[in-house]
Amino acid sequence: MIGLNSNAYKDCIVSGGLDNIVKIFKTREEDQVINFKGHKNTIVALTLSDSKNFLFSGSNDYTIRKWNLSNYTCENIMETNQGIQSILLPMTNDFLLSAGYDGRIKIWNNNSLKVKSYYYQHGSITTGTLLPGQKELDKNKEKEKSAKKDK
Secondary structure, three states: OEEEEEEHHHOEEEEEOOOOEEEEEEOOOOOOEEEEEOOOOOEEEEEEOOOOOEEEEEEOOOEEEEEEOOOOEEEEEEEOOOOEEEEEOOOOOOEEEEEEOOOEEEEEEOOOOOEEEEEEOOOOOOOOOOOOOHHHHHHHHHHHHHHHHHO
């Protein structure tokens, strides 16, 4: 099993793995499993929308899929040029971040599901996270500058 994501609101565990299937297990009903089929290779990343209405899965088949959790269908398929290492959906749900074996971090528009921009950072990305907004970072830099001047 690769990539675990727990949805406490619905008492479910979501997994994806070598069988190319995303599975949702209802923890209170052991035999209740929902299968999402469509990926053609190993599923390596999962993320859940803040509204809990959508699940995103990233695979080594060079795609990210957006699954509708209300009707259990694949709503969209986003094509990439390399296998996916990681995906992240910030709390605002405005955009989706993906990191791939090609060393690119891509920012996807969550409405159009098209790449807004990308950054080439490493030969291959193994992990990442999202930092506070740029305004917050700029505020911290100003505080640091001010503190140095006061010394």
